[in-house]
Amino acid sequence: MGRLEVQYNNNWGxxxxxxxxxxxxxxxxxMLKYGHTKGTSYSAPxxxxxxxxxxxxxxxxxxxxxxxxxxxxxxxxxxxxxxVDCTGNINVRLGDxxxxxxxxxxxxxxxxxxSLCDHTITVDAAKVICSTATGY
Numbered sequence: 001m002g003r004l005e006v007q008y009n010n011n012w013g014x015x016x017x018x019x020x021x022x023x024x025x026x027x028x029x030x031m032l033k034y035g036h037t038k039g040t041s042y043s044a045p046x047x048x049x050x051x052x053x054x055x056x057x058x059x060x061x062x063x064x065x066x067x068x069x070x071x072x073x074x075x076x077x078x079x080x081x082x083x084v085d086c087t088g089n090i091n092v093r094l095g096d097x098x099x100x101x102x103x104x105x106x107x108x109x110x111x112x113x114x115s116l117c118d119h120t121i122t123v124d125a126a127k128v129i130c131s132t133a134t135g136y
Contacts (some may be wrong), residue, residue, distance in 0.1 A: 001085040003044040004028060006052060006065070013052030014081035016074055017043045023060030024068075025084055031064045033128050034086035044083030051077050092133040101134050 005012050020041055029039035051074045058068035090107060097103025105116040121129075 001087055002083060003047070003049065004082045004084045005049060008052050008070075011050070011052065013050040014044075014046060015053045016051050016055060016077035017041075017080040017082050018077055019055035019071075020082045021056075021058075024056050024058055024065070024082075025086075026060065027058055027062050027065050027068070028084050029086035032086055033124060034088075038088055039084060039086040042083045042085065043080040046079055046081050049081065051081060087132065090132070092129060094133050101130070105129055105133070 003014060005014050022041065025039040025041040053070050053072065054074040054077060055071040056065060056068045057071060058065070062068055089110065092108075093106050093113075094101070094103035095106050105118075106113045107116055116129075
């Protein structure tokens, strides 16, 4: 969850919020391997970041925003840029580990915390869990 940025021509920058669509959010969440949740977008402060992309032209079926056409015209942009939340309101934490970046995986479903069974966790799933729980 946070301000969405992309690297283009060796520069990092944000997306103009004015022309952002929810299907763009869905593509970003799929791209980041969060396709199991419904993502949401929000207007985020620029905080000094430059705006690189004025608008995306996606169909909604892409799995990567790199497959969308980008409109670099930023003349109608405001001071707000795109923020994306792919968590689906699921909270994840690591508990009882020796260090902050290890431990049992606990998930909060909105009512209570419970532990995740590890029998079917793949390396890709572990990467998503670690990113969600720790930011790494």
